[in-house]
Amino acid sequence: MITGALTIFAAASLTTVFPQIDAHPKYSFAGSNALAAQIRQGAPADVLASANTSIPQKLYDDGLVEKPVVFTRNALILVVPKGNPAHIRTVFDLDRPGVKLVVAAPGVPVGDYTRIVLHNLKLDDALQNVVSNESDVREVLAKVALGEADAGFVYTTDARTVRGKVATIGIRWSAQPIVEYAVAVVRSSTHLKAARYYVQKLLRPWAQGKLRAAGFLARR
Amino acid sequence: MRRAALAVAAFGASFVVLAFLLLPVVAVFVRVSPGTLVAQLGDGAVKDALVVSLETTAAAQALVLLLGTPTAYVLARRFRGRKALVTLVELPLVLPPAVAGLGLLAAFGRTGLLHTSFPFTKTAVVLAVAFVSGPLYVRAAIAAFEAVDANVVAASRTLGAGAGKTFFRVVLPLARGGLTAGAALAVARGLGEFGATIMFAGSLRGVTQTLSLAVYSQFDVNFDVALAVSALLVLTSAALLVTLKWLPSLSTSRFRFATSS
Numbered sequence: 001m002i003t004g005a006l007t008i009f010a011a012a013s014l015t016t017v018f019p020q021i022d023a024h025p026k027y028s029f030a031g032s033n034a035l036a037a038q039i040r041q042g043a044p045a046d047v048l049a050s051a052n053t054s055i056p057q058k059l060y061d062d063g064l065v066e067k068p069v070v071f072t073r074n075a076l077i078l079v080v081p082k083g084n085p086a087h088i089r090t091v092f093d094l095d096r097p098g099v100k101l102v103v104a105a106p107g108v109p110v111g112d113y114t115r116i117v118l119h120n121l122k123l124d125d126a127l128q129n130v131v132s133n134e135s136d137v138r139e140v141l142a143k144v145a146l147g148e149a150d151a152g153f154v155y156t157t158d159a160r161t162v163r164g165k166v167a168t169i170g171i172r173w174s175a176q177p178i179v180e181y182a183v184a185v186v187r188s189s190t191h192l193k194a195a196r197y198y199v200q201k202l203l204r205p206w207a208q209g210k211l212r213a214a215g216f217l218a219r220r
Numbered sequence: 221m222r223r224a225a226l227a228v229a230a231f232g233a234s235f236v237v238l239a240f241l242l243l244p245v246v247a248v249f250v251r252v253s254p255g256t257l258v259a260q261l262g263d264g265a266v267k268d269a270l271v272v273s274l275e276t277t278a279a280a281q282a283l284v285l286l287l288g289t290p291t292a293y294v295l296a297r298r299f300r301g302r303k304a305l306v307t308l309v310e311l312p313l314v315l316p317p318a319v320a321g322l323g324l325l326a327a328f329g330r331t332g333l334l335h336t337s338f339p340f341t342k343t344a345v346v347l348a349v350a351f352v353s354g355p356l357y358v359r360a361a362i363a364a365f366e367a368v369d370a371n372v373v374a375a376s377r378t379l380g381a382g383a384g385k386t387f388f389r390v391v392l393p394l395a396r397g398g399l400t401a402g403a404a405l406a407v408a409r410g411l412g413e414f415g416a417t418i419m420f421a422g423s424l425r426g427v428t429q430t431l432s433l434a435v436y437s438q439f440d441v442n443f444d445v446a447l448a449v450s451a452l453l454v455l456t457s458a459a460l461l462v463t464l465k466w467l468p469s470l471s472t473s474r475f476r477f478a479t480s481s
Contacts, residue, residue: 037440086329100340107441116328131340132422133437146337147331194353 003083003198005191007044009035011051011109011181012136013074013155017214018049022198031108031136039064039186045188047198051109051137051155053182065184073217074155074179076110076117076162079144083205086150091171094118094126094151101126104151105133111142113177114153120175141166144211155179157215180219248450260448268426269434276342276430277410280349282356285407289399292361293387306362312355317415320352325422329455344416344421345428353410357402364398365391402462411453 006025010018012118015029018175024048030036032050034061039045048065056068080088086099094101104111118126134140137154144152145165157166183202185195199209212218225477249257260266295306312320324347328336330476338344376386392399414432423437431449438446 031440033440037443041443075230102340105423105437130424134422134425135436146325146329148325148329 003194003201006046006194006198008047008049008198009039009043009045009186011035013051013110013137014181015138016161017157017211017216019198019217021210021212022201025198029136029138031104033107033109034135042188044188044189044190044213045186046195047183047185049181049183049202051179051181052112053180055109056182056184060184065186066196068184069199069203069207070183070219071182071199072181072208072219074157074181074215075176075217076113076153076171077156077159078151078171079141079154079159079166080151080169081144081147081149082165082167083110083147084167085147088151088169090169091117091121091123094129095123096142097129099126099129100131100148100150101129102132102134102143102152103127103130103212104137104140104153108134108136109179110137110153110155111149113179116177117153117171117175120177121171137141160215181216223271245454246248246455248447250415251447252444256444257448257451260442260445261452262444263442263448265429265434265438266426266431266445266449266452269431270452272342272429273346273411273431276345276349277407279342279346280353280410281357281403281407283350284345284354285403286478288354288358289361293365293391295358296362298366306359309355309358312351314363315352317352318419319414321416321419322347324348324351324416328420339420340422340424340428342421342427345430347417347418349410350418352413352416353406356409357399357406359403360402361395362400364395364402368394403462404460406456411456413418 002024003022004024007028008018008025008027009030011117012029012034018027028045032052032055033046035048036050036055039059040046048059049071050068051070052076053070056065059065060068065164078088078091078094080086085113086093088094088099101112106112106115115127118124131149131189132143134143137158140152141154141158142150144154147160156168159166162197183199184194185199189195208218222414230459291309295302295309315323319355324344325339326332328334328344328347330339340345372394373386373390376390377383380391383401413430413433414436417428417430418433418436423429423433429437435446435453438449
C-alpha cells in the first residue's frame with residue numbers, strides 16, 4: 001500500500017519516531033490541540049495522531065474522524081538544563097521562589113498532563129513559577145535545552161532526543177497521569193484506504209517495536 | 221482589439237489582487253456576528269493581552285523615540301560609512317521574525333552573549349517589539365531630517381541659536397510630520413509582533429502574552445475569541461494607517477522612505 005500521498009497530523013512528541021516507522025507520508029507535527037483545530041477548519045489531513053484520547057474522541061463525536069484507537073503510551077519526566085542553574089534535585093524543588101518553570105499551555109495534552117502531575121504531587125503552587133505556556137512539548141524542551149528555563153515537563157521520549165543538553169528527574173508512578181496516544185482516520189480524507197492502512201500499520205509488532213525503542217510504552 | 225483585451229486583463233488582474241488582499245480582512249469580520257465579536261472581547265484573556273500590549277507598546281515606542289530620534293539625526297548627515305550604517309539599521313526590517321527571536325535569545329538569553337535574565341519577562345517583549353519596529357521609525361526619521369532645508373538650519377545658527385535650540389525649535393517642528401508618520405508605522409508593526417516575541421519572551425497570560433500572541437493561543441481554544449482579537453487588531457492597524465494618510469498636520473513634510481544614498 002502506498003502511503004506517500006498521505007498527510008499525517010501528529011503530536012509533536014512523535015516528531016522523531018513517526019518518520020522512522022514510515023518515511024513516505026508528509027508529516028505535520030504540532031500540539032495535538034492545534035492540529036485538531038486545523039482539522040476543524042478543514043485542513044487536508046488524512047490521519048490524526050494525538051497525544052491524548054480526548055481530542056480525537058471529540059472529533060469522532062462531531063463526525064470528523066473515524067473511531068480512534070490507542071496505539072501507544074508515554075510518561076512524563078522533569079527536565080533541567082545541563083548545569084542545573086536552579087539546583088533542582090526533585091520535583092518538590094519546583095515551588096521554590098524564583099524557579100523559572102516552562103510548561104505547555106492548558107489544552108495542549110502535555111500541558112494538561114503537567115497540571116495533573118503537579119496536582120497529584122500537591123504542588124499546584126509550582127504553577128506560580130510558570131514563566132511561559134508553550135504551544136507544544138518540543139517548545140518546552142527547546143527552552144530548557146537552551147538553558148533559558150530552569151525546568152520543564154516533557155515526555156520521557158522527548159528527553160531522550162536531547163541527551164547531553166538536559167538532565168532528567170523522574171516522577172513517581174503514583175503521580176503519573178494516564179498518557180495514551182490515539183490515532184484516527186480523518187473522514188474527509190481523499191485517501192481513506194491508505195489512511196486506514198497507516199493506522200493498522202502503527203498497531204503491528206514492527207511499528208510497536210520502533211515505538212518502544214524510542215521509549216514509548218506498550219499499549220495496554 | 222488587442223488594446224481592449226489588455227485593458228480587460230489589467231482590470232481583471234487588479235480586481236483579483238484587491239479581492240485577494242481584502243478577503244482575509246473582511247472574513248475576520250463576517251464569520252461571526254459583530255455582537256459576538258464584541259462579546260468575546262470581554263474574555264479575561266483578551267483584557268490581559270490588551271493591557272500587556274498597551275504597556276509593552278508604550279515602553280517600546282518610548283525607547284524607540286528617545287533613542288531613535290538622535291540616531292536618525294546623526295544618520296541624516298553626510299559622512300563616510302553612512303550608507304553601511306543605515307543598511308545595518310534597516311536589517312531587522314527584512315529579517316524573518318523567528319531569526320530576530322533567535323538572535324535576541326543568543327544575545328540577551330541567560331546563556332547568550334550578555335547573560336541577561338530578560339527572557340520570559342515584559343522587558344523581553346519590549347526589546348522584541350523595539351527590535352522589529354524601531355528601524356521603521358529610524359528610517360522614516362532619517363528621511364524627515366534629510367528633508368529639512370539646510371539653509372533654514374544655517375540661518376537659525378547664524379541668528380545666534382545654539383545647536384540644541386536649533387534642533388528643538390527649528391529642525392524638530394519641520395520634521396514633525398515625517399517623525400509622526402514613522403512612529404505610527406512603528407506602533408502598527410510593533411502591535412503585530414509575534415515571532416520574535418514568542419521565541420524570546422514566551423507566552424504567559426498577563427505577563428508576556430500580547431494581543432498577537434493571544435490570537436495564536438486562542439486559535440485552538442476558542443476560535444471566536446481569536447477572531448475578536450484579530451478584528452480589534454485590524455481596526456487598530458487600519459486606524460493608524462488612515463491617520464497616517466489623512467491627518468492634515470502630517471502634510472508639513474510628507475512621509476518618505478530614507479534614500480539609501
